[in-house]
Amino acid sequence: MIRTILARLMVAIVVSVTMLPFALPLAAQEVEQPAPEGSPTGGAPTLEDILARQRGEKVDDSARRANIGDPDSAAGIAEQLGTLGGASDPDLWRSIRFNEEPNMSVSAGGDVAKTLVQDGGMAWYNFRQGPLRAYGAWLLIGTIGLLALFFLIRGRIRIDGGKTGRTVTRFQFVERMAHWTLAGSFILLGLTGLLTLFGRVAIAPYLGLEANAWLLHISKLIHNNVSWAFMVSLVVVFVMWVAHNIPNKTDLVWIKQAGGIIGKNHPPAKKFNFGQKIIFWSVIVLGVSVSVSGLSLLFPFELPLFAKTFAILNDTGLPQWVGYGPLPTALAPQEEMQFAQLWHAIVAFVMMAIILAHIYIGTIGMEGAFDAMGSGEVDEEWAHQHHSIWLENVKEREAASTAPGATTPAE
Numbered sequence: 001m002i003r004t005i006l007a008r009l010m011v012a013i014v015v016s017v018t019m020l021p022f023a024l025p026l027a028a029q030e031v032e033q034p035a036p037e038g039s040p041t042g043g044a045p046t047l048e049d050i051l052a053r054q055r056g057e058k059v060d061d062s063a064r065r066a067n068i069g070d071p072d073s074a075a076g077i078a079e080q081l082g083t084l085g086g087a088s089d090p091d092l093w094r095s096i097r098f099n100e101e102p103n104m105s106v107s108a109g110g111d112v113a114k115t116l117v118q119d120g121g122m123a124w125y126n127f128r129q130g131p132l133r134a135y136g137a138w139l140l141i142g143t144i145g146l147l148a149l150f151f152l153i154r155g156r157i158r159i160d161g162g163k164t165g166r167t168v169t170r171f172q173f174v175e176r177m178a179h180w181t182l183a184g185s186f187i188l189l190g191l192t193g194l195l196t197l198f199g200r201v202a203i204a205p206y207l208g209l210e211a212n213a214w215l216l217h218i219s220k221l222i223h224n225n226v227s228w229a230f231m232v233s234l235v236v237v238f239v240m241w242v243a244h245n246i247p248n249k250t251d252l253v254w255i256k257q258a259g260g261i262i263g264k265n266h267p268p269a270k271k272f273n274f275g276q277k278i279i280f281w282s283v284i285v286l287g288v289s290v291s292v293s294g295l296s297l298l299f300p301f302e303l304p305l306f307a308k309t310f311a312i313l314n315d316t317g318l319p320q321w322v323g324y325g326p327l328p329t330a331l332a333p334q335e336e337m338q339f340a341q342l343w344h345a346i347v348a349f350v351m352m353a354i355i356l357a358h359i360y361i362g363t364i365g366m367e368g369a370f371d372a373m374g375s376g377e378v379d380e381e382w383a384h385q386h387h388s389i390w391l392e393n394v395k396e397r398e399a400a401s402t403a404p405g406a407t408t409p410a411e
Helices: 003-030 049-054 061-064 091-099 112-116 120-154 173-202 207-247 248-258 274-298 307-315 334-366 370-374 380-386 388-402
Strands: 167-169 377-379
Touching: 003 274, 061 370, 120 207, 120 334, 167 380, 167 388, 173 207, 207 274, 207 377, 248 274, 274 334, 274 377, 307 334, 334 370, 370 377
Parallel strands: none
Antiparallel strands: 167 377
8 A cells, every 4th residue: 555655656756857847938938928018908998998988088098009010020921820910800900999000901982981990089079069069058048148138237229319310321232232141141050050069959859850850951951052152251241341340549439438338428430330340350250260160071181171280389389388288280081070060160159159249239239220231221310329430421422422513423
């Protein structure tokens, strides 16, 4: 019995000593093998990464971004253990995920179609569904509330002493036509834009998804086609009225009296007072901006805007000065569209708030103001009250044209 036990122990010792040289490298390899970056998943996205991205939080993906295979380091296919390339399937999808240049081709669409995954879409979607909707809605509601409060406090601005019954031509037909084309197209663009932004939360829950889809389809057609009328009329209005909207020293009196709110006298003004000049330049500047961004959305691959704009801003050092760091200058067409859409909507909201104030003054806020763009004829007392210098110039021209010996145009 004892002899059998000793024999088995001797066999075990001999086998262990014989296998030790083979076991040590394997053990050393297992001990010395470093844990892959991004452990415990080896660089793959974790559940926490996915949840954080859905919450809009920044995820540290530097390890995965840098862990992309190198085709030049691949073994030849004829060699032992040769591979098809230096990038495995995970490497390929990692390249696609981080907008690297994967070694692939597409059957249609050109280089643009190679962007299969666009990570910025989630940030764009969250901003559009959250801050853009919330702040945009509050801006419009707040503007309406302030105008209502102003009306309750100030009331309607009346014509002192009432109307005289004598009228003077304020705007010619071509001027009114350009104004109403600009105004009407902007109202349609604003309404269809609001339907597109708020349809899912304001229409679909009450009228159903099909009704909302139909409204959005119609809104898209109206928005894309009416935009051309807006841009053309914007140019016409600028050409007609820019000379009358250059600031001058007369505006200082208007500013000092806050347009007549401070004091009892009405400030003198030419064809446009300072308040109207603010409206004019706001519409021109913001209108050009919203038009350019709209054109970029209509032709996203032909008119990229933000990569070039960001490069110019980076050269000025402004983003770094405010703490943002350099802005991205290599943007996919989809990213260009996302920036353009957000800028388009933000500028449009500001314009809508300004136009609400303009509509208020031109309707219930001031007696006789609508006549200027309605019939084109305004009462002389209204003109004297709000545009006294302009009225004097009109009277002087009329007197000069009717004076004895004055030449009249040939019929």
